[in-house]
Amino acid sequence: MSELIRLSPPLSEADVISLKAGDKVLVSGTIYTGRDAAHKRIVETLAEGGTPPFPLEGAVIFYVGPSPPPPGRVIGAAGPTTSYRMDAYAPTLMEKGLRAMIGKGKRNDEVKQAMAKYKSVYLAAIGGAGALMARCIKEAEVIAYPELGPEAVRRLVVEDMPLFVVNDVHGGDLYQQGRQAYARR
Amino acid sequence: MSSVRTVEVSAIADTVARLCGEADLYLPEDVRQALTQAQADEPSPVGREVLERLLENADIAADEKMPICQDCGLAIIFIDVGQDVHLTGGDLSEAINEGVRRGYAENYLRKSSCHPFSRVNTGDNTPAIIHTRIVPGDKVKLWVVPKGGGAENMSKVYLLTPAVGLAGVKKAIMDTVEAAGPNPCPPVILGVAVGGTFEQAAVAAKRTLLRKLDSVNPDPEAAVLEKELLEEVNKLGIGPAGLGGGTTCLKVFVELIPCHIASLPVAVNMQCHAARHKEAVL
Numbered sequence: 144m145s146e147l148i149r150l151s152p153p154l155s156e157a158d159v160i161s162l163k164a165g166d167k168v169l170v171s172g173t174i175y176t177g178r179d180a181a182h183k184r185i186v187e188t189l190a191e192g193g194t195p196p197f198p199l200e201g202a203v204i205f206y207v208g209p210s211p212p213p214p215g216r217v218i219g220a221a222g223p224t225t226s227y228r229m230d231a232y233a234p235t236l237m238e239k240g241l242r243a244m245i246g247k248g249k250r251n252d253e254v255k256q257a258m259a260k261y262k263s264v265y266l267a268a269i270g271g272a273g274a275l276m277a278r279c280i281k282e283a284e285v286i287a288y289p290e291l292g293p294e295a296v297r298r299l300v301v302e303d304m305p306l307f308v309v310n311d312v313h314g315g316d317l318y319q320q321g322r323q324a325y326a327r328r
Numbered sequence: 329m330s331s332v333r334t335v336e337v338s339a340i341a342d343t344v345a346r347l348c349g350e351a352d353l354y355l356p357e358d359v360r361q362a363l364t365q366a367q368a369d370e371p372s373p374v375g376r377e378v379l380e381r382l383l384e385n386a387d388i389a390a391d392e393k394m395p396i397c398q399d400c401g402l403a404i405i406f407i408d409v410g411q412d413v414h415l416t417g418g419d420l421s422e423a424i425n426e427g428v429r430r431g432y433a434e435n436y437l438r439k440s441s442c443h444p445f446s447r448v449n450t451g452d453n454t455p456a457i458i459h460t461r462i463v464p465g466d467k468v469k470l471w472v473v474p475k476g477g478g479a480e481n482m483s484k485v486y487l488l489t490p491a492v493g494l495a496g497v498k499k500a501i502m503d504t505v506e507a508a509g510p511n512p513c514p515p516v517i518l519g520v521a522v523g524g525t526f527e528q529a530a531v532a533a534k535r536t537l538l539r540k541l542d543s544v545n546p547d548p549e550a551a552v553l554e555k556e557l558l559e560e561v562n563k564l565g566i567g568p569a570g571l572g573g574g575t576t577c578l579k580v581f582v583e584l585i586p587c588h589i590a591s592l593p594v595a596v597n598m599q600c601h602a603a604r605h606k607e608a609v610l
Binding site for chain 2: 180207208209210211212213216219220221222224225227247248249267269270271272273274275277278291292293307317318320321322323324325326327328
Protein backbone atom coordinates (compact mmCIF):
# COMPACT_ATOMS: atom_id res chain seq x y z
CA MET A 144 0.00 0.00 0.00
CA SER A 145 1.16 3.46 -0.82
CA GLU A 146 0.58 7.09 -0.01
CA LEU A 147 -2.45 8.80 -1.49
CA ILE A 148 -2.10 9.65 -5.17
CA ARG A 149 -4.04 12.60 -6.50
CA LEU A 150 -5.66 12.37 -9.93
CA SER A 151 -7.40 15.16 -11.85
CA PRO A 152 -9.22 14.22 -15.06
CA PRO A 153 -8.80 14.33 -17.96
CA LEU A 154 -6.07 11.75 -17.37
CA SER A 155 -3.07 11.14 -19.57
CA GLU A 156 -1.56 7.79 -20.47
CA ALA A 157 1.35 8.66 -18.14
CA ASP A 158 -1.08 9.32 -15.25
CA VAL A 159 -2.46 5.79 -15.39
CA ILE A 160 0.69 3.86 -16.31
CA SER A 161 2.28 4.81 -12.99
CA LEU A 162 -0.65 3.41 -10.98
CA LYS A 163 -0.38 -0.02 -9.34
CA ALA A 164 -3.06 -2.36 -8.03
CA GLY A 165 -3.46 -1.56 -4.33
CA ASP A 166 -2.67 2.15 -4.67
CA LYS A 167 -5.05 4.53 -2.95
CA VAL A 168 -6.10 7.51 -5.03
CA LEU A 169 -8.13 10.69 -4.56
CA VAL A 170 -9.92 11.93 -7.66
CA SER A 171 -10.83 15.61 -8.00
CA GLY A 172 -12.41 17.27 -11.03
CA THR A 173 -14.95 16.38 -13.69
CA ILE A 174 -16.10 12.79 -14.15
CA TYR A 175 -19.12 11.26 -15.88
CA THR A 176 -21.68 8.67 -14.81
CA GLY A 177 -23.07 5.74 -16.75
CA ARG A 178 -24.61 2.33 -16.10
CA ASP A 179 -25.57 -0.46 -18.51
CA ALA A 180 -28.42 1.36 -20.26
CA ALA A 181 -26.29 4.45 -20.94
CA HIS A 182 -23.32 2.35 -22.05
CA LYS A 183 -25.50 0.54 -24.56
CA ARG A 184 -26.58 3.86 -26.07
CA ILE A 185 -23.06 5.31 -26.13
CA VAL A 186 -21.68 2.23 -27.90
CA GLU A 187 -24.56 2.33 -30.41
CA THR A 188 -23.88 6.04 -31.02
CA LEU A 189 -20.19 5.34 -31.66
CA ALA A 190 -21.05 2.47 -34.02
CA GLU A 191 -23.21 4.86 -36.05
CA GLY A 192 -20.35 7.37 -36.24
CA GLY A 193 -22.07 9.75 -33.82
CA THR A 194 -20.67 11.90 -31.03
CA PRO A 195 -20.75 10.50 -27.49
CA PRO A 196 -22.40 12.65 -24.78
CA PHE A 197 -19.02 13.57 -23.30
CA PRO A 198 -15.42 13.57 -24.60
CA LEU A 199 -13.98 10.09 -24.03
CA GLU A 200 -10.31 11.07 -24.41
CA GLY A 201 -8.83 11.02 -20.90
CA ALA A 202 -12.26 10.57 -19.36
CA VAL A 203 -13.16 8.92 -16.06
CA ILE A 204 -16.51 7.15 -15.88
CA PHE A 205 -18.28 6.32 -12.61
CA TYR A 206 -20.71 3.39 -12.65
CA VAL A 207 -23.45 4.86 -10.48
CA GLY A 208 -27.19 5.38 -10.41
CA PRO A 209 -27.62 7.95 -7.65
CA SER A 210 -30.72 8.34 -5.52
CA PRO A 211 -32.65 11.62 -6.03
CA PRO A 212 -31.18 14.71 -4.38
CA PRO A 213 -32.95 15.68 -1.16
CA PRO A 214 -33.77 19.44 -0.89
CA GLY A 215 -30.64 21.54 -0.75
CA ARG A 216 -28.33 18.78 -2.00
CA VAL A 217 -26.78 18.36 -5.46
CA ILE A 218 -27.18 14.58 -5.45
CA GLY A 219 -28.50 11.75 -3.29
CA ALA A 220 -26.56 8.67 -2.20
CA ALA A 221 -23.99 7.81 -4.88
CA GLY A 222 -21.97 4.65 -4.34
CA PRO A 223 -20.73 2.36 -7.11
CA THR A 224 -22.80 -0.27 -8.88
CA THR A 225 -21.46 -3.72 -9.82
CA SER A 226 -19.14 -3.30 -12.80
CA TYR A 227 -19.40 -6.59 -14.70
CA ARG A 228 -22.64 -5.42 -16.28
CA MET A 229 -20.59 -2.86 -18.22
CA ASP A 230 -17.96 -5.41 -19.36
CA ALA A 231 -19.59 -5.87 -22.76
CA TYR A 232 -19.22 -2.16 -23.53
CA ALA A 233 -16.06 -1.09 -21.68
CA PRO A 234 -13.42 -2.10 -24.30
CA THR A 235 -15.10 0.07 -26.98
CA LEU A 236 -14.93 3.09 -24.69
CA MET A 237 -11.31 2.40 -23.74
CA GLU A 238 -10.43 2.22 -27.44
CA LYS A 239 -11.80 5.77 -27.74
CA GLY A 240 -9.65 7.08 -24.90
CA LEU A 241 -11.46 6.26 -21.64
CA ARG A 242 -8.71 6.24 -18.98
CA ALA A 243 -10.45 5.11 -15.81
CA MET A 244 -13.58 3.31 -14.68
CA ILE A 245 -14.94 3.59 -11.13
CA GLY A 246 -17.14 0.78 -9.83
CA LYS A 247 -17.08 -2.29 -7.63
CA GLY A 248 -16.70 -5.99 -8.32
CA LYS A 249 -14.75 -8.16 -10.74
CA ARG A 250 -14.07 -7.43 -14.44
CA ASN A 251 -13.79 -10.13 -17.09
CA ASP A 252 -10.59 -11.07 -18.93
CA GLU A 253 -11.52 -9.13 -22.07
CA VAL A 254 -11.85 -5.93 -20.06
CA LYS A 255 -8.54 -6.57 -18.26
CA GLN A 256 -6.79 -7.19 -21.60
CA ALA A 257 -8.30 -4.01 -23.04
CA MET A 258 -7.05 -2.09 -20.00
CA ALA A 259 -3.49 -3.23 -20.72
CA LYS A 260 -3.81 -2.57 -24.44
CA TYR A 261 -5.43 0.89 -24.30
CA LYS A 262 -3.85 2.02 -21.01
CA SER A 263 -6.84 2.39 -18.76
CA VAL A 264 -7.35 1.54 -15.07
CA TYR A 265 -10.18 0.19 -12.94
CA LEU A 266 -10.76 1.91 -9.60
CA ALA A 267 -12.99 0.61 -6.83
CA ALA A 268 -15.15 2.71 -4.56
CA ILE A 269 -16.54 1.13 -1.41
CA GLY A 270 -19.85 -0.46 -2.32
CA GLY A 271 -22.72 0.49 -0.06
CA ALA A 272 -21.18 3.72 1.19
CA GLY A 273 -23.48 5.95 -0.86
CA ALA A 274 -24.09 8.64 1.74
CA LEU A 275 -20.34 9.02 2.35
CA MET A 276 -19.54 9.20 -1.38
CA ALA A 277 -22.20 11.91 -1.91
CA ARG A 278 -20.11 14.25 0.24
CA CYS A 279 -17.35 14.18 -2.42
CA ILE A 280 -19.74 15.32 -5.15
CA LYS A 281 -19.94 19.09 -5.45
CA GLU A 282 -21.88 19.45 -8.72
CA ALA A 283 -24.16 17.14 -10.68
CA GLU A 284 -25.91 17.78 -13.97
CA VAL A 285 -27.76 15.40 -16.30
CA ILE A 286 -26.15 15.78 -19.74
CA ALA A 287 -27.72 12.90 -21.69
CA TYR A 288 -30.58 10.39 -21.71
CA PRO A 289 -32.70 12.07 -18.99
CA GLU A 290 -35.46 9.54 -19.69
CA LEU A 291 -33.25 6.86 -18.08
CA GLY A 292 -33.82 8.48 -14.68
CA PRO A 293 -31.18 7.18 -12.25
CA GLU A 294 -29.34 5.70 -15.26
CA ALA A 295 -29.03 9.03 -17.12
CA VAL A 296 -25.52 10.29 -17.91
CA ARG A 297 -24.44 12.96 -15.45
CA ARG A 298 -21.46 15.26 -15.33
CA LEU A 299 -20.13 15.34 -11.80
CA VAL A 300 -17.58 17.62 -10.20
CA VAL A 301 -15.94 15.69 -7.39
CA GLU A 302 -13.43 16.56 -4.71
CA ASP A 303 -11.10 14.04 -3.09
CA MET A 304 -13.13 10.97 -4.03
CA PRO A 305 -11.32 8.08 -2.24
CA LEU A 306 -10.71 5.02 -4.43
CA PHE A 307 -8.54 1.90 -4.64
CA VAL A 308 -6.72 0.86 -7.81
CA VAL A 309 -8.00 -2.67 -8.47
CA ASN A 310 -6.75 -3.38 -12.00
CA ASP A 311 -3.70 -1.56 -13.36
CA VAL A 312 -2.30 -1.57 -16.91
CA HIS A 313 0.40 -4.09 -15.93
CA GLY A 314 -1.94 -6.98 -15.06
CA GLY A 315 -2.08 -6.28 -11.32
CA ASP A 316 -5.39 -7.22 -9.66
CA LEU A 317 -6.10 -6.11 -6.09
CA TYR A 318 -9.07 -8.48 -5.74
CA GLN A 319 -6.77 -11.45 -6.44
CA GLN A 320 -3.82 -10.12 -4.44
CA GLY A 321 -5.94 -9.13 -1.44
CA ARG A 322 -7.70 -12.46 -1.35
CA GLN A 323 -4.49 -14.46 -1.68
CA ALA A 324 -2.97 -12.57 1.23
CA TYR A 325 -5.79 -13.53 3.59
CA ALA A 326 -7.10 -16.88 2.29
CA ARG A 327 -6.82 -19.69 4.87
CA ARG A 328 -8.25 -22.66 2.98
CA MET B 329 -65.38 -17.81 19.95
CA SER B 330 -62.88 -15.05 19.25
CA SER B 331 -63.96 -11.64 18.03
CA VAL B 332 -62.81 -10.16 14.76
CA ARG B 333 -60.62 -7.06 14.83
CA THR B 334 -60.88 -4.53 12.01
CA VAL B 335 -57.75 -3.04 10.45
CA GLU B 336 -58.02 -0.36 7.77
CA VAL B 337 -55.72 -1.01 4.82
CA SER B 338 -54.91 2.72 4.81
CA ALA B 339 -53.11 2.13 8.13
CA ILE B 340 -51.06 -0.56 6.39
CA ALA B 341 -50.20 1.87 3.58
CA ASP B 342 -49.10 4.50 6.12
CA THR B 343 -46.95 1.96 7.96
CA VAL B 344 -45.30 0.65 4.78
CA ALA B 345 -44.49 4.23 3.71
CA ARG B 346 -42.88 4.96 7.08
CA LEU B 347 -40.92 1.70 7.17
CA CYS B 348 -39.54 2.21 3.62
CA GLY B 349 -37.99 5.48 4.74
CA GLU B 350 -36.70 4.16 8.05
CA ALA B 351 -35.23 1.05 6.45
CA ASP B 352 -33.29 2.92 3.77
CA LEU B 353 -31.98 5.69 6.04
CA TYR B 354 -31.15 3.92 9.31
CA LEU B 355 -28.86 0.90 9.50
CA PRO B 356 -30.24 -1.62 12.04
CA GLU B 357 -28.41 -1.59 15.38
CA ASP B 358 -27.49 -5.28 15.18
CA VAL B 359 -25.76 -4.70 11.83
CA ARG B 360 -23.92 -1.70 13.21
CA GLN B 361 -22.72 -3.79 16.16
CA ALA B 362 -21.60 -6.62 13.88
CA LEU B 363 -19.61 -4.19 11.71
CA THR B 364 -18.03 -2.65 14.82
CA GLN B 365 -17.02 -6.08 16.10
CA ALA B 366 -15.69 -7.03 12.66
CA GLN B 367 -13.57 -3.89 12.59
CA ALA B 368 -11.99 -4.91 15.90
CA ASP B 369 -11.29 -8.46 14.64
CA GLU B 370 -10.28 -7.75 11.03
CA PRO B 371 -6.60 -8.57 10.33
CA SER B 372 -6.30 -6.52 7.10
CA PRO B 373 -5.55 -2.78 7.47
CA VAL B 374 -7.48 -2.05 4.26
CA GLY B 375 -10.32 -4.23 5.55
CA ARG B 376 -10.43 -2.24 8.79
CA GLU B 377 -10.46 0.99 6.80
CA VAL B 378 -13.40 -0.24 4.70
CA LEU B 379 -15.36 -1.25 7.80
CA GLU B 380 -14.66 2.12 9.40
CA ARG B 381 -15.97 3.86 6.28
CA LEU B 382 -19.12 1.76 6.35
CA LEU B 383 -19.81 2.76 9.96
CA GLU B 384 -19.09 6.39 9.08
CA ASN B 385 -21.47 6.03 6.12
CA ALA B 386 -24.24 4.78 8.41
CA ASP B 387 -23.75 7.80 10.69
CA ILE B 388 -23.83 10.24 7.76
CA ALA B 389 -26.96 8.58 6.35
CA ALA B 390 -28.79 8.94 9.67
CA ASP B 391 -27.58 12.51 10.31
CA GLU B 392 -28.25 13.82 6.81
CA LYS B 393 -31.31 11.67 6.06
CA MET B 394 -29.54 10.28 3.00
CA PRO B 395 -30.05 6.65 1.95
CA ILE B 396 -27.33 4.32 3.27
CA CYS B 397 -26.89 3.08 -0.30
CA GLN B 398 -28.06 4.59 -3.59
CA ASP B 399 -29.59 1.21 -4.39
CA CYS B 400 -32.68 1.62 -2.24
CA GLY B 401 -33.77 -1.78 -3.39
CA LEU B 402 -36.91 -3.40 -4.62
CA ALA B 403 -39.46 -3.29 -1.80
CA ILE B 404 -39.84 -6.77 -0.37
CA ILE B 405 -42.76 -6.91 2.06
CA PHE B 406 -43.38 -9.78 4.45
CA ILE B 407 -46.81 -9.58 6.05
CA ASP B 408 -48.32 -11.88 8.68
CA VAL B 409 -52.07 -11.37 8.93
CA GLY B 410 -53.81 -12.68 12.04
CA GLN B 411 -56.74 -14.91 11.19
CA ASP B 412 -58.95 -12.83 13.51
CA VAL B 413 -58.27 -9.66 11.51
CA HIS B 414 -60.73 -8.22 9.04
CA LEU B 415 -58.97 -5.95 6.55
CA THR B 416 -61.27 -3.19 5.32
CA GLY B 417 -61.19 -0.06 3.20
CA GLY B 418 -59.66 -1.48 0.04
CA ASP B 419 -57.29 -3.92 -1.61
CA LEU B 420 -54.39 -5.04 0.64
CA SER B 421 -51.84 -5.36 -2.20
CA GLU B 422 -52.78 -1.96 -3.58
CA ALA B 423 -52.44 -0.46 -0.09
CA ILE B 424 -48.93 -1.92 0.21
CA ASN B 425 -48.00 -0.57 -3.22
CA GLU B 426 -49.40 2.83 -2.25
CA GLY B 427 -47.19 2.74 0.84
CA VAL B 428 -44.14 1.91 -1.27
CA ARG B 429 -44.98 4.69 -3.73
CA ARG B 430 -45.25 7.27 -0.96
CA GLY B 431 -42.32 6.01 1.09
CA TYR B 432 -39.95 6.08 -1.89
CA ALA B 433 -41.13 9.51 -3.10
CA GLU B 434 -41.25 11.24 0.28
CA ASN B 435 -37.80 10.03 1.37
CA TYR B 436 -36.00 10.68 -1.95
CA LEU B 437 -35.25 6.98 -2.42
CA ARG B 438 -34.12 5.57 -5.76
CA LYS B 439 -36.78 3.81 -7.81
CA SER B 440 -35.21 0.67 -9.26
CA SER B 441 -38.12 -1.32 -10.73
CA CYS B 442 -38.19 -1.67 -14.52
CA HIS B 443 -39.63 -3.73 -17.40
CA PRO B 444 -37.42 -6.80 -17.97
CA PHE B 445 -36.82 -6.11 -21.68
CA SER B 446 -37.41 -2.43 -22.41
CA ARG B 447 -35.80 -1.53 -19.05
CA VAL B 448 -38.31 1.35 -18.77
CA ASN B 449 -38.59 2.28 -15.10
CA THR B 450 -42.04 1.88 -13.51
CA GLY B 451 -41.27 5.24 -11.88
CA ASP B 452 -42.47 4.57 -8.35
CA ASN B 453 -40.63 1.40 -7.28
CA THR B 454 -43.78 -0.71 -7.54
CA PRO B 455 -44.86 -3.43 -7.75
CA ALA B 456 -43.74 -4.49 -4.27
CA ILE B 457 -42.82 -8.15 -3.77
CA ILE B 458 -45.32 -9.34 -1.18
CA HIS B 459 -45.08 -12.54 0.89
CA THR B 460 -48.25 -13.09 2.93
CA ARG B 461 -48.91 -15.59 5.71
CA ILE B 462 -52.10 -16.16 7.66
CA VAL B 463 -51.22 -16.68 11.33
CA PRO B 464 -53.12 -17.05 14.62
CA GLY B 465 -54.14 -13.86 16.44
CA ASP B 466 -55.67 -10.48 15.73
CA LYS B 467 -52.59 -8.49 14.73
CA VAL B 468 -50.91 -7.61 11.44
CA LYS B 469 -47.12 -7.78 11.39
CA LEU B 470 -45.18 -6.12 8.59
CA TRP B 471 -41.53 -6.22 7.58
CA VAL B 472 -40.13 -3.95 4.87
CA VAL B 473 -36.90 -5.27 3.34
CA PRO B 474 -35.33 -3.05 0.66
CA LYS B 475 -33.23 -5.52 -1.35
CA GLY B 476 -30.46 -4.21 -3.59
CA GLY B 477 -29.63 -5.73 -6.97
CA GLY B 478 -25.91 -6.32 -6.48
CA ALA B 479 -26.24 -8.98 -3.81
CA GLU B 480 -29.49 -10.39 -5.19
CA ASN B 481 -27.74 -11.05 -8.53
CA MET B 482 -25.19 -13.28 -6.76
CA SER B 483 -27.87 -15.45 -5.10
CA LYS B 484 -28.50 -19.05 -6.21
CA VAL B 485 -31.03 -21.85 -6.05
CA TYR B 486 -29.59 -25.36 -6.46
CA LEU B 487 -31.60 -28.53 -6.91
CA LEU B 488 -29.06 -31.08 -5.73
CA THR B 489 -29.12 -34.86 -5.75
CA PRO B 490 -29.72 -36.31 -2.25
CA ALA B 491 -26.54 -38.42 -2.65
CA VAL B 492 -24.33 -35.32 -2.31
CA GLY B 493 -25.53 -34.94 1.28
CA LEU B 494 -24.32 -32.35 3.77
CA ALA B 495 -20.90 -32.09 2.07
CA GLY B 496 -22.55 -31.30 -1.26
CA VAL B 497 -24.78 -28.68 0.33
CA LYS B 498 -21.78 -27.00 1.97
CA LYS B 499 -19.89 -27.05 -1.32
CA ALA B 500 -22.79 -25.37 -3.14
CA ILE B 501 -22.90 -22.62 -0.52
CA MET B 502 -19.12 -22.09 -0.58
CA ASP B 503 -19.11 -22.06 -4.40
CA THR B 504 -21.79 -19.36 -4.36
CA VAL B 505 -19.78 -17.09 -2.07
CA GLU B 506 -16.53 -17.76 -3.91
CA ALA B 507 -18.02 -17.03 -7.34
CA ALA B 508 -19.58 -13.82 -6.03
CA GLY B 509 -16.25 -12.53 -4.67
CA PRO B 510 -16.36 -8.76 -4.27
CA ASN B 511 -19.59 -8.27 -6.25
CA PRO B 512 -22.31 -8.51 -3.52
CA CYS B 513 -20.68 -5.86 -1.26
CA PRO B 514 -19.07 -8.00 1.45
CA PRO B 515 -19.11 -8.47 4.35
CA VAL B 516 -22.28 -10.27 3.40
CA ILE B 517 -24.98 -12.07 5.32
CA LEU B 518 -26.03 -15.43 3.93
CA GLY B 519 -29.65 -16.52 4.08
CA VAL B 520 -29.67 -20.26 3.40
CA ALA B 521 -32.60 -22.66 3.16
CA VAL B 522 -31.96 -26.38 2.71
CA GLY B 523 -34.91 -28.53 1.68
CA GLY B 524 -38.44 -27.64 0.69
CA THR B 525 -39.28 -27.12 -2.97
CA PHE B 526 -37.85 -24.85 -5.66
CA GLU B 527 -39.87 -21.78 -4.63
CA GLN B 528 -40.17 -22.62 -0.93
CA ALA B 529 -36.39 -22.74 -0.50
CA ALA B 530 -35.94 -19.36 -2.18
CA VAL B 531 -38.58 -17.59 -0.09
CA ALA B 532 -37.42 -19.29 3.11
CA ALA B 533 -33.82 -18.23 2.43
CA LYS B 534 -34.97 -14.63 2.05
CA ARG B 535 -37.13 -14.85 5.19
CA THR B 536 -34.12 -15.91 7.30
CA LEU B 537 -32.70 -12.44 6.61
CA LEU B 538 -35.34 -11.00 8.96
CA ARG B 539 -33.50 -12.55 11.90
CA LYS B 540 -31.25 -10.47 14.14
CA LEU B 541 -27.53 -11.00 13.62
CA ASP B 542 -27.02 -11.82 17.31
CA SER B 543 -29.87 -14.35 17.40
CA VAL B 544 -29.33 -18.05 18.03
CA ASN B 545 -31.10 -20.55 15.81
CA PRO B 546 -33.56 -22.61 17.91
CA ASP B 547 -32.85 -25.63 15.67
CA PRO B 548 -29.56 -27.03 17.10
CA GLU B 549 -28.66 -28.82 13.84
CA ALA B 550 -29.06 -25.58 11.86
CA ALA B 551 -27.21 -23.61 14.55
CA VAL B 552 -24.14 -25.87 14.19
CA LEU B 553 -24.24 -25.53 10.41
CA GLU B 554 -24.48 -21.74 10.69
CA LYS B 555 -21.34 -21.63 12.83
CA GLU B 556 -19.36 -24.02 10.62
CA LEU B 557 -20.30 -22.21 7.43
CA LEU B 558 -19.42 -18.80 8.88
CA GLU B 559 -15.95 -20.06 9.82
CA GLU B 560 -15.37 -21.63 6.40
CA VAL B 561 -16.61 -18.58 4.46
CA ASN B 562 -14.35 -16.30 6.45
CA LYS B 563 -11.35 -18.42 5.46
CA LEU B 564 -11.90 -17.46 1.79
CA GLY B 565 -9.99 -14.20 2.25
CA ILE B 566 -12.42 -12.10 0.14
CA GLY B 567 -12.75 -9.56 2.95
CA PRO B 568 -14.52 -6.19 3.28
CA ALA B 569 -15.36 -4.76 -0.16
CA GLY B 570 -13.55 -7.80 -1.61
CA LEU B 571 -10.16 -6.13 -1.09
CA GLY B 572 -8.86 -9.02 1.03
CA GLY B 573 -9.36 -9.85 4.69
CA GLY B 574 -10.89 -12.04 7.31
CA THR B 575 -14.41 -10.58 7.28
CA THR B 576 -16.20 -11.90 4.22
CA CYS B 577 -19.41 -12.70 6.08
CA LEU B 578 -21.07 -11.34 9.23
CA LYS B 579 -23.57 -14.14 9.77
CA VAL B 580 -25.00 -17.25 8.15
CA PHE B 581 -28.68 -18.04 8.71
CA VAL B 582 -29.80 -21.59 7.96
CA GLU B 583 -33.27 -23.07 7.84
CA LEU B 584 -33.79 -26.80 7.37
CA ILE B 585 -37.09 -27.85 5.76
CA PRO B 586 -38.37 -31.35 4.94
CA CYS B 587 -38.16 -32.06 1.21
CA HIS B 588 -39.27 -34.64 -1.36
CA ILE B 589 -37.54 -38.02 -1.13
CA ALA B 590 -36.11 -37.32 -4.59
CA SER B 591 -34.86 -33.80 -3.86
CA LEU B 592 -32.30 -31.69 -2.05
CA PRO B 593 -32.97 -28.01 -2.81
CA VAL B 594 -30.56 -25.36 -1.51
CA ALA B 595 -31.22 -21.64 -1.77
CA VAL B 596 -28.56 -19.07 -0.93
CA ASN B 597 -29.82 -15.50 -0.70
CA MET B 598 -26.95 -13.06 -0.54
CA GLN B 599 -27.43 -9.95 1.54
CA CYS B 600 -24.98 -7.06 1.34
CA HIS B 601 -23.67 -5.38 4.51
CA ALA B 602 -26.39 -2.75 4.13
CA ALA B 603 -28.81 -5.30 5.62
CA ARG B 604 -31.87 -3.10 5.81
CA HIS B 605 -35.17 -4.16 7.31
CA LYS B 606 -37.74 -2.55 9.58
CA GLU B 607 -40.84 -4.05 11.12
CA ALA B 608 -44.05 -2.95 12.78
CA VAL B 609 -47.13 -4.52 14.35
CA LEU B 610 -50.62 -3.14 13.79
